[in-house]
Amino acid sequence: MKRKTKLLALLIISTVVISCSNNQKEEEDMNTNEKSLSVFPLGDPGSSDWFTGEVHVQGLVNPDQIEGLYSVGQVTFEPGSKTNWHTHPAGQVLLVTEGRGWYQERGKPAQELIKGSVVAIPKDIEHWHGASKETKLVHIAISNVKDNSAVTWLAPVNDEEYDSVDK
Amino acid sequence: MKRKTKLLALLIISTVVISCSNNQKEEEDMNTNEKSLSVFPLGDPGSSDWFTGEVHVQGLVNPDQIEGLYSVGQVTFEPGSKTNWHTHPAGQVLLVTEGRGWYQERGKPAQELIKGSVVAIPKDIEHWHGASKETKLVHIAISNVKDNSAVTWLAPVNDEEYDSVDK
Numbered sequence: 234m235k236r237k238t239k240l241l242a243l244l245i246i247s248t249v250v251i252s253c254s255n256n257q258k259e260e261e262d263m264n265t266n267e268k269s270l271s272v273f274p275l276g277d278p279g280s281s282d283w284f285t286g287e288v289h290v291q292g293l294v295n296p297d298q299i300e301g302l303y304s305v306g307q308v309t310f311e312p313g314s315k316t317n318w319h320t321h322p323a324g325q326v327l328l329v330t331e332g333r334g335w336y337q338e339r340g341k342p343a344q345e346l347i348k349g350s351v352v353a354i355p356k357d358i359e360h361w362h363g364a365s366k367e368t369k370l371v372h373i374a375i376s377n378v379k380d381n382s383a384v385t386w387l388a389p390v391n392d393e394e395y396d397s398v399d400k
Numbered sequence: 401m402k403r404k405t406k407l408l409a410l411l412i413i414s415t416v417v418i419s420c421s422n423n424q425k426e427e428e429d430m431n432t433n434e435k436s437l438s439v440f441p442l443g444d445p446g447s448s449d450w451f452t453g454e455v456h457v458q459g460l461v462n463p464d465q466i467e468g469l470y471s472v473g474q475v476t477f478e479p480g481s482k483t484n485w486h487t488h489p490a491g492q493v494l495l496v497t498e499g500r501g502w503y504q505e506r507g508k509p510a511q512e513l514i515k516g517s518v519v520a521i522p523k524d525i526e527h528w529h530g531a532s533k534e535t536k537l538v539h540i541a542i543s544n545v546k547d548n549s550a551v552t553w554l555a556p557v558n559d560e561e562y563d564s565v566d567k
Contacts (some may be wrong), residue, residue, distance in 0.1 A: 353465040
């Protein structure tokens with residue numbers, strides 16, 4: 234009888250522990266899902282002419298929808314990916330919605346980007362932005378248009394430049 | 401001895417169950433927190449001259465940071481709250497980041513807004529936007545500036561108008 238009771242106790246404990254850990258697994262799956270869902274769809278792969286690493290761009294507003302003033306898009310940088318150096322003839326605004334990364338103007342210290350960061354990029358300033366090595370970065374970009382152009386692309390950010398920012 | 405074993409088993413089961421439900425409580429608290437945190441801070445109460453109900457506005461970019469082109473802000477509408485009717489002299493873009501609500505141009509059917517909705521509002525079109533009755537709405541607004549103005553405010557949306565949209 235003593236042995237039967239022990240066995241019964243073990244069975245009950247095992248059931249409770251398995252049920253508990255199953256619930257936690259479901260919670261974790263839901264959390265991962267929730268966290269990986271950005272506000273907008275992922276969009277299309279960014280061109281390797283303009284980006285290093287895995288980047289996706291989702292167009293949200295075309296200039297012809299809004300008096301030719303700007304385009305709006307969501308850019309998703311996987312860990313370690315980034316834009317080339319570039320300039321905007323009429324400036325750009327970045328609104329960071331997820332993750333962690335960097336914004337750097339040529340010759341200046343980099344600025345850390347996290348969820349909620351806002352950057353108003355002046356016109357004609359050479360700069361790059363992208364994810365940190367360990368974490369992806371998602372931002373909305375409002376790219377102002379001048380003479381039918383919103384960006385002038387330059388050289389890729391090399392490993393030495395990136396490593397000096399994300400040490 | 402049989403009684404001691406039963407007591408021991410009960411004690412172990414209770415400990416496991418309590419520990420399990422505590423973990424779940426913590427997970428739930430974290431989830432609730434995660435879901436209620438918008439991308440940007442809530443900001444300041446919106447003026448009752450321009451909104452009906454509880455609305456908060458967080459300024460993100462001023463026109464003087466971006467060549468005078470536009471302002472950018474986050475607007476949070478609690479359930480049932482909305483803008484007055486209004487027009488924009490150079491248009492506006494809405495990017496919905498959370499919740500559910502409505503956009504309506506004068507004389508047209510309302511358009512449902514959910515997370516991920518994008519609206520490019522033409523210049524000089526009378527319209528309103530706001531939350532549904534049951535769910536809050538959070539959107540980013542890019543408000544284009546013309547002659548130092550981004551909006552002309554008109555009459556509040558009356559209950560009949562709102563009820564005919566959110567039935």
